[in-house]
Amino acid sequence: MANSKYEYVKCFEVEDEVMFPNIILVWINACKIHKPFDINTLKLMNSCAVEVLEEYADVVLAYGFSDEYTFAFKKSSKFYERRASKVLSIITSFFSSVFVRKWDDFFPHKELQCPPSFHGRVIACASTEALQTYLLWRQNVCHLSNQHEQCFWRLVERGMNEKEACDFIKGFDKSHLNNLLFDEFNVNYNTLEPILRQGSCVLKTVIEDIVKYTDNGAPVKRHRRKINTVHSKKIASKKFWNEQIVLLKELGGFVEEINNVIPEYVRSFEFDSKLMPSTWIVVRIDGCHFHRFSEIHEFVKPNDDRALNLMNSCAVAVLEKFWEDIVFAYGVSDEYSFILKKSSNLYQRRANKIVSAIVSFFTSTYVLRWKDFFPQSELKYPPSFDGRAVCYPSTEILRDYLAWRQVDCHINNQYNSCFWKLVASGKSKREAQNSLKGGQLQKKIEELAIDYNKLPVMYRQGSSVYRDKVDNFLILRENGKSSESFGKVIVGHIDIIGSTFWMEHPNILDE
Ligand SMILES: Nc1nc2c(ncn2[C@@H]2O[C@H](COP(=O)(O)OP(=O)(O)OP(=O)(O)O)[C@@H](O)[C@H]2O)c(=O)[nH]1
Ligand SMILES: [Mg+2]
Ligand SMILES: [Mg+2]
Numbered sequence: 001m002a003n004s005k006y007e008y009v010k011c012f013e014v015e016d017e018v019m020f021p022n023i024i025l026v027w028i029n030a031c032k033i034h035k036p037f038d039i040n041t042l043k044l045m046n047s048c049a050v051e052v053l054e055e056y057a058d059v060v061l062a063y064g065f066s067d068e069y070t071f072a073f074k075k076s077s078k079f080y081e082r083r084a085s086k087v088l089s090i091i092t093s094f095f096s097s098v099f100v101r102k103w104d105d106f107f108p109h110k111e112l113q114c115p116p117s118f119h120g121r122v123i124a125c126a127s128t129e130a131l132q133t134y135l136l137w138r139q140n141v142c143h144l145s146n147q148h149e150q151c152f153w154r155l156v157e158r159g160m161n162e163k164e165a166c167d168f169i170k171g172f173d174k175s176h177l178n179n180l181l182f183d184e185f186n187v188n189y190n191t192l193e194p195i196l197r198q199g200s201c202v203l204k205t206v207i208e209d210i211v212k213y214t215d216n217g218a219p220v221k222r223h224r225r226k227i228n229t230v231h232s233k234k235i236a237s238k239k240f241w242n243e244q245i246v247l248l249k250e251l252g253g254f255v256e257e258i259n260n261v262i263p264e265y266v267r268s269f270e271f272d273s274k275l276m277p278s279t280w281i282v283v284r285i286d287g288c289h290f291h292r293f294s295e296i297h298e299f300v301k302p303n304d305d306r307a308l309n310l311m312n313s314c315a316v317a318v319l320e321k322f323w324e325d326i327v328f329a330y331g332v333s334d335e336y337s338f339i340l341k342k343s344s345n346l347y348q349r350r351a352n353k354i355v356s357a358i359v360s361f362f363t364s365t366y367v368l369r370w371k372d373f374f375p376q377s378e379l380k381y382p383p384s385f386d387g388r389a390v391c392y393p394s395t396e397i398l399r400d401y402l403a404w405r406q407v408d409c410h411i412n413n414q415y416n417s418c419f420w421k422l423v424a425s426g427k428s429k430r431e432a433q434n435s436l437k438g439g440q441l442q443k444k445i446e447e448l449a450i451d452y453n454k455l456p457v458m459y460r461q462g463s464s465v466y467r468d469k470v471d472n473f474l475i476l477r478e479n480g481k482s483s484e485s486f487g488k489v490i491v492g493h494i495d496i497i498g499s500t501f502w503m504e505h506p507n508i509l510d511e
């Protein structure tokens with residue numbers, strides 16, 4: 001479709017391809033959902049991981065414990081051209097989506113109170129040996145943190161407050177913790193459930209099916225991949241790994257045993273780059289394959305109020321949650337752009353964490369609130385969104401960015417209005433498409449007698465989400481620092497290309 005003069009803002013997007021021969025890992029963590037010894041939560045997490053492996057053929061292994069999961073892509077993967085933000089956001093978003101959908105299966109008598117969110121990062125593993133070290137490291141952490149939790153919560157149950165319990169076991173090593181459990185609580189650590197002590201591995205294995213027999217009675221076999229969840233004491237050992245045919249083929253074999261985690265490797269696993277300071281950060285999320293999603297859920301064409309209002313309601317929730325950092329959002333169709341203020345220090349401006357946390361929270365809110373907007377229509381499969389973060393150095397360029405999105409909204413909406421009018425008049429979709437090729441949309445609208453300005457303003461202008469003006473000083477004095485001090489979050493459908501709105505709301509982009 002037509003270009004606009006604002007398109008130049010695209011050149012601020014940076015490339016983030018994970019180069020070959022690195023193995024791509026996505027490591028996600030929950031933002032506070034875990035309760036001590038809650039095996040049900042672990043089972044829910046495992047079940048979400050299984051769905052990730054089912055959904056994405058390139059993900060061949062997952063390892064998780066407590067409130068974290070790591071997904072490994074096959075070496076040769078070209079998933080989304082190996083773009084780190086896409087890979088990370090899609091996996092995190094899908095996982096969040098499934099988590100909300102499956103909640104009731106694991107907690108039938110407990111309502112999910114608030115939308116969960118996960119944040120994550122992409123790790124480029126330079127070799128199979130680095131991957132082996134990574135797994136050893138995470139499984140060591142699983143073991144130690146479980147021992148810690150087991151002691152900590154028992155001490156709390158027995159009457160210590162959390163700080164006392166924490167101080168009490170500070171500096172305890174493995175054997176200390178084991179002894180404490182045994183002597184004080186009569187618990188033999190080794191008899192605790194493997195899911196707690198060893199974590200869970202989700203793997204693809206190869207199954208051989210006999211599909212038929214030939215005339216002379218010989219079986220005709222077909223191989224198929226099956227997904228298994230296992231608990232193993234040493235996932236980074238040669239013995240465990242080299243028996244897994246799919247892992248050997250897709251990630252390579254382990255050559256030596258590794259007993260100690262190399263600290264330099266851990267530094268590289270923990271690395272997460274920061275976005276440039278003193279720049280506006282735009283996080284744009286977009287529904288994955290929403291063309292299909294909208295067909296399957298029978299969205300009204302070309303604009304469905306329910307779908308658009310659901311998107312808006314999720315954006316409001318995002319602004320309320322990240323109230324200290326996000327000052328404005330603009331949405332149209334299946335996308336939303338969130339503007340973080342220049343001075344934001346959210347997650348120390350770590351790109352991975354910012355994008356994944358926002359996309360994850362948006363997705364889980366979308367799934368959780370689906371029934372409020374589509375009471376008659378069941379959510380048929382977990383939707384997901386991708387996300388990226390881009391920095392813009394000046395308010396002028398940021399406004400050009402927003403103008404770019406709103407021009408896109410206008411063009412798409414004009415095009416869609418003409419397209420569906422032509423289809424309604426009896427033309428096939430192909431004929432409608434051909435008749436709109438290259439022509440001036442404005443002219444077409446007149447020809448087709450579409451009263452464009454009578455269309456609902458939300459379709460024409462998209463949706464802007466921001467805080468209503470308030471007398472900050474007054475409320476601040478009463479409330480201290482809280483989200484209310486910044487005003488109620490509202491949704492408007494306004495022109496954001498011109499200056500009027502910005503002049504009337506100088507506080508939004510004012511630093
Ligand atoms: N009928 C209907 N469809 C919508 C509505 N909002 C979004 N969509 C659909 O969502 C699509 C969004 O476009 P894109 O984001 O470019 O395409 P996509 O299919 O999501 O593909 P990717 O974003 O590349 O994964 C539109 O083309 C529509 O098919 C709506 O209100 N009504
Ligand atoms: Mg999309
Ligand atoms: Mg889109």
